[in-house]
Amino acid sequence: MAERTYDNASQQRGFALAFLLAGHELQGLSPSDIAKALKVNPPLITRDLHNLTQVGAVEKIETTGRYRLGPRLVRVALAHLAAMDEAEKQLAHIKNKYSRES
Known part of the structure; x- marks a missing residue:
């Protein structure tokens, strides 16, 4: 059976x-720079940029026509960082609780 x-x-x-x-x-990347870096045909990048822009993962810089990460994707990263910080605080609290003398 094939995998x-x-x-x-x-x-x-x-x-x-x-x-x-x-x-x-700050400056973003042009679609042609992205296509070259990923070694794919520019029309594929155009389609990808459109779809990623639609969901807020990427945004077009209107003054330059270049693209950068969008607010929605950055918010996901920030939420992850905040959750990790909170987990570290909780762990520190537990460690402190069990390391104190009664």
Whole structure:
């Protein structure tokens, strides 16, 4: 029986595109720069940028036509960071509670 694969090239490319945009928040990247970096045809990047923009993961910088990470994706990262900080506080509280003398 053949092994199943759940890989989806479009989804993989979308994540790669988002990871590529990290670090380019001010100037962004042009669609052609993205296509070159990901080694794919520009029409695929146009489609990916459209879809990622629709869900707020990417935004177009109107003055330059370049793209950067969108507010929604950044908010997800910030929420994750806040949750990790809260977990660290809770763990520190528990460690403190069990390390004190009664």
